[in-house]
Amino acid sequence: MNTTVGFPIEKAALPRRELRSFGEETKQFSDVVLKVDDRKFYVSKLYLSSQSPYFVTLFLGAFQESGKSEIELKDIDPQDFQCYLEVLYGENGIDEDSVEGILEVSDMYDTPLSVKKCEEFLIDQSKMKLKKKLELAGKYRLEELKKMCLNQIQTVADIRAVIPLDSSEMDHGILAKLFDKLLDFH
Structure with missing residues (x-):
């Protein structure tokens, strides 16, 4: 008698390789320590201040x-x-994997450069579903991404595919544009 027992295993994400260190080895080039959790x-x-009015x-x-x-920053993931x-x-x-967290x-820190770079990634390289891209476009006011996504919607089925179950969760401007498209189809 062969018995197979199965149980769900949560797949642990592989740790992301850091592209640049901001650890203690860079201490000599810094003038402040930002503590995020541990x-x-x-x-x-000065560099962060040049990128963000929040840091100014x-x-x-x-x-x-x-x-x-040393300054502690709260409510963000390290x-x-x-x-x-x-x-x-x-x-x-x-x-x-990183674009939404960066956005x-x-x-939170009002940093136009990184918002622009994320928007460019979402437009030019991302393979995310249209629904998710529209959600991010609405949440973070990414106008170029919003235009691109709306231009890709060509049918009633496309509209259905991007509207969340609870339409109140969607950006009202995007919802209005989708409604206009729906009217154009009929």
């Missing part, structure tokens, strides 16, 4: 943090922050 990122105040205020404003050598910094520091680290951090 990770420390050694970075340049944090590092150069009249807040108590501006004088600190891996997403690593990918975000890689993009800001010129690495080509945007991929299917989230970029939106």
